[in-house]
Protein backbone atom coordinates (compact mmCIF):
# COMPACT_ATOMS: atom_id res chain seq x y z
CA UNK A 227 0.00 0.00 0.00
CA UNK A 228 1.29 3.45 -0.90
CA UNK A 229 1.41 6.03 1.91
CA UNK A 230 0.72 9.62 0.86
CA UNK A 231 2.98 11.88 2.91
CA UNK A 232 2.32 15.61 3.24
CA UNK A 233 4.42 18.56 4.37
CA UNK A 234 3.92 19.62 8.00
CA UNK A 235 3.80 23.39 8.27
CA UNK A 236 2.56 25.21 11.38
CA UNK A 237 0.79 22.07 12.55
CA UNK A 238 -1.09 21.58 9.24
CA UNK A 239 -0.64 18.69 6.81
CA UNK A 240 -0.34 20.36 3.41
CA UNK A 241 0.45 19.68 -0.25
CA UNK A 242 3.07 21.60 -2.24
CA UNK A 243 1.80 24.99 -3.47
CA UNK A 244 1.61 23.68 -7.05
CA UNK A 245 0.37 20.21 -6.03
CA UNK A 246 3.46 18.41 -7.40
CA UNK A 247 4.43 15.09 -5.79
CA UNK A 248 7.24 12.58 -6.19
CA UNK A 249 7.23 8.85 -5.49
CA UNK A 250 9.55 6.48 -3.70
CA UNK A 251 9.67 2.88 -4.89
CA UNK A 252 10.70 -0.16 -2.85
CA UNK A 253 14.39 -0.67 -3.68
CA UNK A 254 13.92 -4.45 -3.35
CA UNK A 255 10.96 -4.41 -5.77
CA UNK A 256 10.67 -1.36 -7.98
CA UNK A 257 7.11 -2.28 -8.95
CA UNK A 258 5.88 -1.12 -5.52
CA UNK A 259 5.42 2.58 -4.79
CA UNK A 260 5.99 2.78 -1.01
CA UNK A 261 5.38 6.49 -0.50
CA UNK A 262 4.65 9.70 -2.34
CA UNK A 263 5.40 13.17 -0.99
CA UNK A 264 5.13 16.83 -2.01
CA UNK A 265 7.84 18.27 -4.24
CA UNK A 266 8.06 21.50 -2.28
CA UNK A 267 8.40 24.88 -3.96
CA UNK A 268 10.22 27.95 -2.66
CA UNK A 269 6.84 29.20 -1.43
CA UNK A 270 6.35 26.05 0.68
CA UNK A 271 9.83 26.28 2.20
CA UNK A 272 9.29 29.98 3.00
CA UNK A 273 5.95 29.10 4.67
CA UNK A 274 7.70 26.46 6.81
CA UNK A 275 10.34 29.01 7.87
CA UNK A 276 7.56 31.54 8.61
CA UNK A 277 5.86 28.98 10.87
CA UNK A 278 9.14 28.18 12.62
CA UNK A 279 9.84 31.91 13.14
CA UNK A 280 6.35 32.44 14.58
CA UNK A 281 6.82 29.59 17.06
CA UNK A 282 10.26 30.74 18.23
CA UNK A 283 9.36 33.04 21.13
CA UNK A 284 6.95 30.71 22.91
CA UNK A 285 9.22 27.66 22.54
CA UNK A 286 12.38 29.44 23.70
CA UNK A 287 10.45 30.55 26.81
CA UNK A 288 9.15 27.04 27.53
CA UNK A 289 10.48 25.40 30.69
CA UNK A 290 13.11 22.65 30.61
CA UNK A 291 10.52 20.32 32.07
CA UNK A 292 8.11 21.03 29.20
CA UNK A 293 10.80 20.38 26.56
CA UNK A 294 12.00 17.24 28.32
CA UNK A 295 8.43 15.97 28.63
CA UNK A 296 7.73 16.41 24.92
CA UNK A 297 10.96 14.68 23.89
CA UNK A 298 10.30 11.89 26.35
CA UNK A 299 6.70 11.48 25.16
CA UNK A 300 7.86 11.28 21.52
CA UNK A 301 10.41 8.65 22.58
CA UNK A 302 7.68 6.54 24.25
CA UNK A 303 5.49 6.76 21.12
CA UNK A 304 8.42 5.65 18.93
CA UNK A 305 9.25 2.84 21.38
CA UNK A 306 5.73 1.48 21.01
CA UNK A 307 6.03 1.60 17.19
CA UNK A 308 9.44 -0.03 16.68
CA UNK A 309 7.93 -2.98 14.81
CA UNK A 310 5.84 -0.88 12.40
CA UNK A 311 8.62 1.63 11.83
CA UNK A 312 11.15 -1.11 11.10
CA UNK A 313 8.82 -2.78 8.59
CA UNK A 314 8.21 0.55 6.81
CA UNK A 315 11.95 1.29 6.82
CA UNK A 316 12.68 -2.03 5.14
CA UNK A 317 10.18 -1.20 2.39
CA UNK A 318 11.24 2.41 1.88
CA UNK A 319 14.99 2.38 2.55
CA UNK A 320 15.83 -1.31 2.02
CA UNK A 321 18.01 -2.41 4.95
CA UNK A 322 17.37 -5.89 6.42
CA UNK A 323 14.74 -6.09 9.17
CA UNK A 324 17.24 -6.73 11.98
CA UNK A 325 19.17 -3.56 11.04
CA UNK A 326 15.95 -1.56 10.66
CA UNK A 327 14.74 -2.77 14.06
CA UNK A 328 18.06 -1.79 15.58
CA UNK A 329 17.79 1.71 14.12
CA UNK A 330 14.14 2.16 15.14
CA UNK A 331 14.97 1.02 18.71
CA UNK A 332 17.94 3.36 19.03
CA UNK A 333 16.08 6.44 17.83
CA UNK A 334 14.04 6.91 21.05
CA UNK A 335 17.28 6.50 23.05
CA UNK A 336 18.61 9.63 21.31
CA UNK A 337 15.50 11.56 22.31
CA UNK A 338 15.76 10.36 25.92
CA UNK A 339 19.36 11.52 26.04
CA UNK A 340 18.49 14.98 24.68
CA UNK A 341 15.44 15.30 26.93
CA UNK A 342 17.96 15.42 29.80
CA UNK A 343 20.03 18.07 27.98
CA UNK A 344 17.17 20.54 28.42
CA UNK A 345 18.19 20.64 32.13
CA UNK A 346 21.92 20.77 31.49
CA UNK A 347 22.16 24.04 29.54
CA UNK A 348 24.34 25.50 32.22
CA UNK A 349 26.39 28.68 32.09
CA UNK A 350 29.14 29.91 34.38
CA UNK A 351 29.95 32.79 36.71
CA UNK A 352 33.16 34.82 36.44
CA UNK A 353 34.96 36.70 39.23
CA UNK A 354 35.08 40.38 38.27
CA UNK A 355 36.82 43.55 39.51
CA UNK A 356 34.13 46.02 38.53
CA UNK A 357 30.74 44.38 38.97
CA UNK A 358 29.44 41.90 41.51
CA UNK A 359 28.15 39.40 38.97
CA UNK A 360 29.39 38.31 35.54
CA UNK A 361 27.69 35.22 34.18
CA UNK A 362 27.04 33.37 30.94
CA UNK A 363 23.93 31.66 29.60
CA UNK A 364 23.23 29.31 26.71
CA UNK A 365 20.41 30.61 24.51
CA UNK A 366 18.75 28.94 21.53
CA UNK A 367 20.05 30.10 18.13
CA UNK A 368 16.60 30.44 16.50
CA UNK A 369 15.38 28.44 13.49
CA UNK A 370 17.50 25.36 12.74
CA UNK A 371 17.41 23.73 9.29
CA UNK A 372 17.87 19.94 9.51
CA UNK A 373 18.85 18.19 6.26
CA UNK A 374 19.38 14.42 6.33
CA UNK A 375 20.42 11.53 4.08
CA UNK A 376 18.42 8.35 3.51
CA UNK A 377 20.72 5.70 4.98
CA UNK A 378 19.71 6.21 8.65
CA UNK A 379 16.43 8.03 8.14
CA UNK A 380 15.20 7.96 11.75
CA UNK A 381 18.41 7.88 13.72
CA UNK A 382 20.20 10.66 11.85
CA UNK A 383 17.21 13.00 12.05
CA UNK A 384 16.56 12.29 15.75
CA UNK A 385 20.10 13.16 16.70
CA UNK A 386 19.70 16.59 15.13
CA UNK A 387 16.06 17.39 15.94
CA UNK A 388 16.43 16.15 19.55
CA UNK A 389 19.18 18.55 20.63
CA UNK A 390 17.74 21.41 18.53
CA UNK A 391 14.39 21.22 20.33
CA UNK A 392 15.91 20.55 23.77
CA UNK A 393 17.85 23.82 23.45
CA UNK A 394 14.67 25.77 22.66
CA UNK A 395 15.13 26.16 18.89
CA UNK A 396 12.44 25.65 16.30
CA UNK A 397 13.13 23.42 13.30
CA UNK A 398 12.48 23.04 9.60
CA UNK A 399 13.31 19.43 8.72
CA UNK A 400 14.09 18.33 5.14
CA UNK A 401 14.26 14.52 4.94
CA UNK A 402 15.85 12.71 2.01
CA UNK A 403 13.56 12.24 -1.00
CA UNK A 404 14.42 8.53 -0.71
CA UNK A 405 12.78 8.30 2.73
CA UNK A 406 9.92 10.80 3.07
CA UNK A 407 7.74 8.36 5.02
CA UNK A 408 10.40 7.81 7.70
CA UNK A 409 10.84 11.58 8.04
CA UNK A 410 7.11 12.01 8.45
CA UNK A 411 6.84 9.21 11.03
CA UNK A 412 9.38 10.94 13.23
CA UNK A 413 7.57 14.29 12.99
CA UNK A 414 4.22 12.56 13.58
CA UNK A 415 5.52 11.20 16.91
CA UNK A 416 6.45 14.74 18.00
CA UNK A 417 3.03 16.07 16.98
CA UNK A 418 1.30 13.32 18.96
CA UNK A 419 3.61 14.00 21.90
CA UNK A 420 2.18 17.53 22.15
CA UNK A 421 4.94 19.59 20.52
CA UNK A 422 3.31 22.98 19.80
CA UNK A 423 2.40 23.78 16.17
CA UNK A 424 5.22 25.33 14.17
CA UNK A 425 8.06 24.15 16.44
CA UNK A 426 8.89 21.27 14.07
CA UNK A 427 7.98 21.73 10.40
CA UNK A 428 8.74 19.28 7.58
CA UNK A 429 9.21 20.04 3.88
CA UNK A 430 9.89 17.29 1.36
CA UNK A 431 11.45 17.28 -2.10
CA UNK A 432 14.62 17.24 -4.12
CA UNK A 433 15.08 21.00 -4.24
CA UNK A 434 13.85 21.93 -0.76
CA UNK A 435 17.28 21.52 0.88
CA UNK A 436 18.91 24.20 -1.24
CA UNK A 437 15.90 26.49 -0.68
CA UNK A 438 16.21 26.05 3.08
CA UNK A 439 19.91 26.88 2.96
CA UNK A 440 19.14 29.99 0.88
CA UNK A 441 16.71 31.37 3.48
CA UNK A 442 18.72 33.83 5.59
CA UNK A 443 16.23 33.53 8.46
CA UNK A 444 17.45 29.99 9.13
CA UNK A 445 20.15 30.67 11.73
CA UNK A 446 21.81 27.25 11.61
CA UNK A 447 21.98 24.39 9.14
CA UNK A 448 22.88 20.91 10.36
CA UNK A 449 23.51 18.66 7.38
CA UNK A 450 24.51 15.04 6.94
CA UNK A 451 25.09 13.78 3.41
CA UNK A 452 27.63 13.63 0.63
CA UNK A 453 30.76 15.74 0.47
CA UNK A 454 29.60 17.20 -2.87
CA UNK A 455 26.34 18.51 -1.37
CA UNK A 456 28.21 19.65 1.74
CA UNK A 457 30.51 21.76 -0.45
CA UNK A 458 27.51 23.37 -2.17
CA UNK A 459 25.93 24.20 1.20
CA UNK A 460 29.18 25.56 2.62
CA UNK A 461 29.53 27.90 -0.36
CA UNK A 462 26.04 29.29 0.25
CA UNK A 463 26.22 29.97 3.99
CA UNK A 464 27.19 33.56 4.70
CA UNK A 465 28.68 35.21 7.75
CA UNK A 466 26.54 35.07 10.88
CA UNK A 467 24.90 31.72 10.15
CA UNK A 468 26.04 28.38 11.51
CA UNK A 469 26.67 25.26 9.55
CA UNK A 470 27.49 21.74 10.68
CA UNK A 471 28.49 19.30 7.92
CA UNK A 472 28.83 15.54 8.39
CA UNK A 473 29.98 14.20 5.05
CA UNK A 474 31.31 11.19 3.17
CA UNK A 475 34.28 8.94 3.83
CA UNK A 476 36.78 6.57 2.26
CA UNK A 477 37.45 4.69 5.44
CA UNK A 478 40.53 2.45 5.65
CA UNK A 479 41.18 -0.75 7.56
CA UNK A 480 44.86 -1.55 8.08
CA UNK A 481 45.73 -5.20 8.71
CA UNK A 482 49.24 -5.74 10.07
CA UNK A 483 51.29 -8.93 9.82
CA UNK A 484 50.59 -9.99 13.42
CA UNK A 485 46.79 -9.62 13.22
CA UNK A 486 44.45 -12.48 14.04
CA UNK A 487 43.29 -13.09 10.47
CA UNK A 488 39.87 -14.52 11.33
CA UNK A 489 39.14 -11.43 13.43
CA UNK A 490 40.50 -9.17 10.70
CA UNK A 491 38.38 -10.82 8.00
CA UNK A 492 35.27 -10.51 10.18
CA UNK A 493 36.08 -6.84 10.86
CA UNK A 494 36.45 -6.19 7.12
CA UNK A 495 33.26 -8.06 6.17
CA UNK A 496 31.19 -6.23 8.78
CA UNK A 497 32.69 -2.83 7.95
CA UNK A 498 32.44 -3.22 4.20
CA UNK A 499 29.33 -5.25 3.45
CA UNK A 500 26.82 -4.55 6.25
CA UNK A 501 23.99 -2.29 5.09
CA UNK A 502 25.19 -3.17 1.57
CA UNK A 503 28.18 -0.89 2.09
CA UNK A 504 25.86 2.11 2.42
CA UNK A 505 27.18 3.46 5.73
CA UNK A 506 29.24 6.65 5.86
CA UNK A 507 31.66 4.80 8.15
CA UNK A 508 31.80 1.70 5.91
CA UNK A 509 35.29 0.59 4.90
CA UNK A 510 36.13 0.78 1.19
CA UNK A 511 39.93 0.46 1.45
CA UNK A 512 41.73 -2.47 2.99
CA UNK A 513 45.49 -2.00 3.41
CA UNK A 514 47.05 -5.39 4.13
CA UNK A 515 50.61 -6.28 5.03
CA UNK A 516 51.96 -8.27 2.09
CA UNK A 517 52.98 -11.20 4.34
CA UNK A 518 49.33 -11.99 5.18
CA UNK A 519 47.69 -10.65 2.02
CA UNK A 520 46.68 -13.91 0.32
CA UNK A 521 45.46 -15.59 3.52
CA UNK A 522 43.30 -12.58 4.41
CA UNK A 523 41.87 -12.14 0.89
CA UNK A 524 40.82 -15.78 0.85
CA UNK A 525 38.93 -15.31 4.14
CA UNK A 526 37.27 -12.05 3.03
CA UNK A 527 36.12 -13.58 -0.27
CA UNK A 528 34.63 -16.52 1.65
CA UNK A 529 32.67 -14.19 3.96
CA UNK A 530 31.58 -12.07 0.97
CA UNK A 531 30.19 -15.16 -0.73
CA UNK A 532 28.21 -16.19 2.36
CA UNK A 533 25.83 -13.21 2.10
CA UNK A 534 22.21 -13.91 1.18
CA UNK A 535 20.82 -11.13 -1.02
CA UNK A 536 17.14 -10.28 -1.10
CA UNK A 537 14.30 -8.17 0.27
CA UNK A 538 15.05 -7.19 3.87
CA UNK A 539 11.79 -8.57 5.27
CA UNK A 540 12.90 -12.16 4.56
CA UNK A 541 14.62 -13.57 7.68
CA UNK A 542 17.42 -15.38 5.82
CA UNK A 543 18.51 -12.21 4.01
CA UNK A 544 21.76 -10.62 5.21
CA UNK A 545 22.19 -8.05 2.43
CA UNK A 546 19.39 -5.84 1.16
CA UNK A 547 19.22 -3.78 -2.04
CA UNK A 548 21.07 -0.60 -2.93
CA UNK A 549 19.07 2.59 -2.66
CA UNK A 550 18.28 2.98 -6.37
CA UNK A 551 19.21 1.85 -9.89
CA UNK A 552 21.72 4.67 -10.22
CA UNK A 553 23.65 3.24 -7.26
CA UNK A 554 23.80 -0.17 -8.97
CA UNK A 555 25.12 1.46 -12.12
CA UNK A 556 27.79 3.30 -10.15
CA UNK A 557 28.96 -0.04 -8.62
CA UNK A 558 29.36 -1.44 -12.15
CA UNK A 559 31.30 1.65 -13.24
CA UNK A 560 33.54 1.59 -10.13
CA UNK A 561 34.36 -2.09 -10.70
CA UNK A 562 35.09 -1.66 -14.41
CA UNK A 563 37.23 1.42 -13.80
CA UNK A 564 39.25 -0.43 -11.13
CA UNK A 565 39.90 -3.33 -13.51
CA UNK A 566 40.99 -0.85 -16.20
CA UNK A 567 43.34 0.65 -13.58
CA UNK A 568 45.00 -2.73 -13.08
CA UNK A 569 42.98 -4.29 -10.20
CA UNK A 570 42.01 -7.96 -10.09
CA UNK A 571 38.34 -8.85 -9.57
CA UNK A 572 38.04 -11.66 -6.99
CA UNK A 573 34.25 -11.85 -6.57
CA UNK A 574 31.06 -9.97 -7.45
CA UNK A 575 31.28 -7.10 -9.90
CA UNK A 576 27.94 -7.49 -11.70
CA UNK A 577 24.34 -6.77 -10.55
CA UNK A 578 22.54 -9.73 -8.96
CA UNK A 579 19.47 -10.40 -11.11
CA UNK A 580 18.51 -14.03 -10.52
CA UNK A 581 14.78 -14.65 -9.98
CA UNK A 582 13.07 -12.04 -7.75
CA UNK A 583 16.29 -10.03 -7.50
CA UNK A 584 15.71 -8.73 -11.04
CA UNK A 585 12.94 -6.42 -9.76
CA UNK A 586 15.26 -4.75 -7.22
CA UNK A 587 18.58 -2.91 -7.01
CA UNK A 588 20.87 -5.74 -5.95
CA UNK A 589 24.64 -5.82 -6.16
CA UNK A 590 26.73 -8.50 -4.43
CA UNK A 591 29.76 -7.99 -2.19
CA UNK A 592 32.64 -7.26 -4.57
CA UNK A 593 36.32 -7.63 -3.77
CA UNK A 594 39.15 -6.23 -5.92
CA UNK A 595 42.84 -6.77 -5.17
CA UNK A 596 46.02 -5.17 -6.57
CA UNK A 597 44.36 -1.77 -6.22
CA UNK A 598 46.86 1.03 -6.74
CA UNK A 599 46.97 4.07 -4.38
CA UNK A 600 45.68 7.19 -6.09
CA UNK A 601 43.25 5.37 -8.40
CA UNK A 602 39.51 6.16 -8.05
CA UNK A 603 38.73 2.96 -6.12
CA UNK A 604 41.42 3.87 -3.59
CA UNK A 605 40.36 7.50 -3.19
CA UNK A 606 36.64 8.06 -3.96
CA UNK A 607 33.66 7.18 -1.82
CA UNK A 608 31.78 4.33 -3.55
CA UNK A 609 28.86 3.96 -1.08
CA UNK A 610 28.17 0.33 -1.87
CA UNK A 611 29.61 -3.15 -1.33
CA UNK A 612 32.68 -2.72 -3.57
CA UNK A 613 36.05 -2.78 -1.80
CA UNK A 614 39.64 -2.42 -2.90
CA UNK A 615 42.52 -4.27 -1.24
CA UNK A 616 46.02 -2.80 -1.39
CA UNK A 617 49.31 -4.45 -0.38
CA UNK A 618 51.50 -2.53 2.06
CA UNK A 619 54.72 -3.24 3.85
CA UNK A 620 54.45 -2.32 7.54
CA UNK A 621 52.73 0.44 9.48
CA UNK A 622 54.60 3.43 7.99
CA UNK A 623 53.51 2.64 4.45
CA UNK A 624 49.99 1.80 5.62
CA UNK A 625 49.64 5.15 7.43
CA UNK A 626 51.01 7.14 4.50
CA UNK A 627 48.65 5.45 2.08
CA UNK A 628 45.62 5.59 4.41
CA UNK A 629 46.15 9.32 4.98
CA UNK A 630 46.56 10.05 1.26
CA UNK A 631 42.86 10.75 0.62
CA UNK A 632 40.71 13.85 1.08
CA UNK A 633 38.45 12.15 3.65
CA UNK A 634 38.92 11.54 7.37
CA UNK A 635 35.86 9.97 8.92
CA UNK A 636 36.46 6.50 10.42
CA UNK A 637 39.45 4.11 10.39
CA UNK A 638 40.43 0.77 11.91
CA UNK A 639 43.57 -1.25 12.49
CA UNK A 640 43.82 -5.00 13.12
CA UNK A 641 46.91 -5.92 15.11
CA UNK A 642 47.99 -7.51 18.41
CA UNK A 643 50.77 -4.95 18.83
CA UNK A 644 49.61 -2.29 21.32
CA UNK A 645 52.34 0.17 20.36
CA UNK A 646 51.35 -0.06 16.67
CA UNK A 647 47.68 0.37 17.57
CA UNK A 648 48.45 3.44 19.68
CA UNK A 649 50.57 5.00 16.95
CA UNK A 650 47.84 4.37 14.40
CA UNK A 651 45.21 5.88 16.72
CA UNK A 652 47.37 9.00 17.11
CA UNK A 653 48.49 9.45 13.48
CA UNK A 654 45.61 8.34 11.28
CA UNK A 655 43.70 11.36 9.95
CA UNK A 656 40.21 10.38 11.09
CA UNK A 657 37.59 11.56 13.54
CA UNK A 658 36.92 8.01 14.77
CA UNK A 659 39.43 5.17 15.20
CA UNK A 660 38.82 1.52 16.04
CA UNK A 661 41.30 -1.16 17.11
CA UNK A 662 40.29 -4.72 16.15
CA UNK A 663 36.73 -3.42 15.71
CA UNK A 664 34.67 -2.56 12.60
CA UNK A 665 34.75 1.01 11.28
CA UNK A 666 30.95 1.15 11.41
CA UNK A 667 28.65 1.89 14.33
CA UNK A 668 28.28 4.69 16.84
CA UNK A 669 27.82 5.08 20.56
CA UNK A 670 24.96 7.50 21.10
CA UNK A 671 26.78 9.24 23.97
CA UNK A 672 30.30 9.43 22.44
CA UNK A 673 31.46 12.05 19.89
CA UNK A 674 30.79 11.16 16.25
CA UNK A 675 32.36 13.17 13.46
CA UNK A 676 35.02 13.41 10.79
CA UNK A 677 37.91 15.60 9.80
CA UNK A 678 39.27 16.88 6.43
CA UNK A 679 36.50 16.68 3.78
CA UNK A 680 34.40 14.34 5.96
CA UNK A 681 33.17 17.00 8.31
CA UNK A 682 33.51 20.70 8.90
CA UNK A 683 32.02 23.41 11.02
CA UNK A 684 33.11 24.84 14.32
CA UNK A 685 30.92 22.36 16.17
CA UNK A 686 31.31 19.38 13.90
CA UNK A 687 30.56 16.61 16.39
CA UNK A 688 27.20 14.99 16.47
CA UNK A 689 26.61 13.04 19.67
CA UNK A 690 28.86 13.26 22.73
CA UNK A 691 29.28 15.85 25.47
CA UNK A 692 29.76 18.88 23.17
CA UNK A 693 26.71 18.27 21.01
CA UNK A 694 24.69 21.17 22.45
CA UNK A 695 27.34 23.74 21.44
CA UNK A 696 26.02 23.87 17.88
CA UNK A 697 22.43 24.40 19.00
CA UNK A 698 23.12 27.12 21.56
CA UNK A 699 24.39 30.69 21.55
CA UNK A 700 26.66 31.78 24.39
CA UNK A 701 25.77 35.11 26.06
CA UNK A 702 27.86 36.87 28.74
CA UNK A 703 26.15 39.28 31.12
CA UNK A 704 27.80 41.94 33.34
CA UNK A 705 25.23 42.63 36.06
CA UNK A 706 25.49 46.05 37.68
CA UNK A 707 23.39 47.37 40.51
Ligand code: NAD
Pocket residue numbers: 373374375376377378400401402403431432434435436437439450451452453454455456458459472473474475505506507607609635676680
Ligand atom coordinates in the same frame (compact mmCIF):
# COMPACT_ATOMS: atom_id res chain seq x y z
P1 NAD B 1 23.09 13.69 -0.52
O1 NAD B 1 24.18 14.67 -0.26
O2 NAD B 1 22.76 13.36 -1.92
O3 NAD B 1 21.72 14.20 0.13
C1 NAD B 1 21.60 14.49 1.51
C2 NAD B 1 20.44 15.46 1.73
O4 NAD B 1 20.75 16.73 1.15
C3 NAD B 1 19.12 15.01 1.09
O5 NAD B 1 18.06 15.33 1.94
C4 NAD B 1 19.10 15.83 -0.19
O6 NAD B 1 17.80 16.02 -0.72
C5 NAD B 1 19.69 17.15 0.29
N1 NAD B 1 20.28 18.00 -0.75
C6 NAD B 1 20.66 17.66 -2.01
N2 NAD B 1 21.19 18.74 -2.65
C7 NAD B 1 21.17 19.76 -1.76
C8 NAD B 1 21.61 21.12 -1.81
N3 NAD B 1 22.19 21.65 -2.90
N4 NAD B 1 21.45 21.90 -0.71
C9 NAD B 1 20.88 21.39 0.41
N5 NAD B 1 20.44 20.11 0.52
C10 NAD B 1 20.59 19.30 -0.55
O7 NAD B 1 23.46 12.36 0.29
P2 NAD B 1 22.67 10.98 0.35
O8 NAD B 1 22.82 10.25 -0.94
O9 NAD B 1 21.30 11.19 0.88
O10 NAD B 1 23.47 10.21 1.50
C11 NAD B 1 24.66 9.50 1.27
C12 NAD B 1 25.86 10.35 1.66
O11 NAD B 1 25.74 10.76 3.01
C13 NAD B 1 27.18 9.59 1.59
O12 NAD B 1 28.16 10.42 1.04
C14 NAD B 1 27.50 9.28 3.06
O13 NAD B 1 28.85 9.08 3.34
C15 NAD B 1 26.94 10.49 3.72
N6 NAD B 1 26.65 10.23 5.12
C16 NAD B 1 27.48 10.78 6.07
C17 NAD B 1 27.26 10.52 7.42
C18 NAD B 1 28.13 11.13 8.49
O14 NAD B 1 27.73 11.14 9.66
N7 NAD B 1 29.32 11.64 8.16
C19 NAD B 1 26.19 9.70 7.79
C20 NAD B 1 25.36 9.16 6.80
C21 NAD B 1 25.60 9.44 5.47
